[in-house]
Amino acid sequence: MPDADRRDMQEKGFLNHMADKEQQPLPGRSNHAGKLPQREKKLQEAVCVLLVELCERFTFFGIVCNMILFCTVKLGYRSYQAAIVNMCFVGTSTLTPVLVGWLAEYLVGRIKLVCICMFLHFLGTALLPVVSFPFEDVHIDRRHILHTLPKREQKIVFYFALLTASLGIGGIRAIVCPLSAYSLEDCGPKELLSFFNWFHWLVNLNSAVVFVSISYIQQSVARNLGFLIPFVSGLMAMITIHMVRGEMIYKPKTDSSLLTTFGVIFSALKTCCVRYRYFRMGVTNWLDHAKENHGGQYSEIQVEGTKSLARLFPLFTFQILYRTCIMQIPSGYYLQTMNSNLHFSGFVLPVAAMNVISIVPLLILVPVLECINSWLFSSKDTGHFPTIYIVVGHLSAALSMMVAGFSEIHRKHFPQVQQTVSEEVLLVSSMPCFHLAPQYILLGVAEALVIPSCSLLSFWLAPERMRGISMHFLALFNGAGCFMGAFFVQTAHAGTQGNWFPHLLHEGKLERFFFFLASLMMVNTLGFWTIAHRYNHLHQDCTNEFRGCLPGEKLLKHEKAIKHYNAILESSPILSPMEKT
DSSP states (O other): OHHHHHHHHHHHHHHHHHHHHHHSOOGGGSOHHHHHHHHHHHHHHHHHHHHHHHHHHHHHHHHHTTHHHHHHHTSOOOHHHHHHHHHHHHHHHHHHHHHHHHHHHHTSOHHHHHHHHHHHHHHHHHHHHHHHOSOTTOEETTEESSOOOOHHHHHHHHHHHHHHHHHHHHHIIIIISOGGGGOOTTOOHHHHHHHHHHHHHHHHHHHHHHHHHHHHIIIIIOTTGGGHHHHHHHHHHHHHHHHTHHHHOOOOOOSOOHHHHHHHHHHHHHHHHHHHHHTOOOOSSGGGGGBGGGTOSBOHHHHHHHHHHHTTHHHHHHHHHHHHHHTTTTTHHHHHHHTSBOEETTEEOOGGGGHHHHHHHHHHHHHHHHHHHHHHHHSSOOSSHHHHHHHHHHHHHHHHHHHHHHHHHHHTTSOEEEEEETTEEEEEEOSBGGGGHHHHHHHHHHHHHHHHHHHHHHHHTSOGGGHHHHHHHHHHHHHHHHHHHHHHHHHHHHHTTTSSSOSSGGGSOHHHHHHHHHHHHHHHHHHHHHHGGGGOOOSHHHHHHHHOOOHHHHHHHHHHHHHHHHHHHHHOSSSOHHHHO
């Protein structure tokens, strides 16, 4: 009896919270006097959040774009070590928003933590120039006036700067620029897909500017001054946050948390193992073991929400290997480009500028996909194309890995020449770097198809109160893909004694590593194809069936339907007063 009372109280609390949310005036339904200022405020907040997001991404890509070149030339790392460092930094920057979001909610507080993260971001971007300081061309009386740091101290400062910068990046993404700050709760699947398309379009446009400008400055003009640019970009982001901190610090609802979701899973596993061993009580779903009426410690609302989220785990799992393939752009593909002929009409191209070739397909495809999506959403069958996009994107990534393997074989057939990169003379293949363009283009096509579609399914198919947690899980699995890429590189180098991922590419068999990834990605694509039917329907009725309805949400829908019906009766000019009564 006490358990039933407790569940009733929880459902009533949930209903009261949702009813209060329903009673809040919408921006388009307020009075005329307050409509314009509210719209202006919303527009100002959206512009500020977008500016901070772009500044933060500018900083992030500025650090990543030439990290391999810096590690190999400046710090003396082997090629595989530089690739591992780069992928680990990207993975850490992907995971830290999840960690910082949890800290902001339960331990530190959002305002205090955003100040800490801004300081860490500033510290990390300020320490990166210290690693490459002093500048070699500084002389007084024909002598160097400053001396570089010893290698050991350089590496310590470098790793500390990367760690603090990644923590700062996570804080800005989680607290200042969360997805919920864009007010997507009332959007349908068409509007959500359009938002994700154009959002990633802007981010990639920003990264294209970074890869061309900063990589050229770091590599050709003043390689040590290049790390000052991330510092300036981070400073711009912090100034923007300071100017509008009252409007930009978005506080999401605290209906559910990542910790609660993990708690439900672990409680269900623990109870399930005990009962399977001793009692073997049957339940419809193994997560039901976490419910209070089955011996667990979580309410029915919490467990049902976790069950709805667990249906998305197969989708998240198949993104891990895909993210590993995408991470070849700043690792394996970068090394291929660095060991190719960069001369073009008497001009030495920056190595990271080749990344723009993978961005151009996305910039072109997004407007085209917008037109296609508008036509598809207007048709009767609107549920299959997101999963088709993901399958085609995964197939494109597998083909890119295969093309990269054949390109590596082709590259080694060219005679070797000397090439100066960042004031260092390297022995490279005479093959023009543009011969590597197809593998970059295929990965760019994959990104244009997979990221918006996967974000749409992760957001739309999760219950409304679990959408933030769903996007956190997507980030966790994407971060796992980055670390899996680093693990593959380390394993391939150690297991083959440097043959599959060599320091000097002409002395090894890097193409075998790419063929290995291509075969795994083909299996991954076939595996996702077998479960794609679970995520095919985006209609409201099918979506509700996929999510599962929580007890409180069922009652709330009936209440909303009654309110809507009464509002129609009161405002209808067709019915007479006698009919309304």
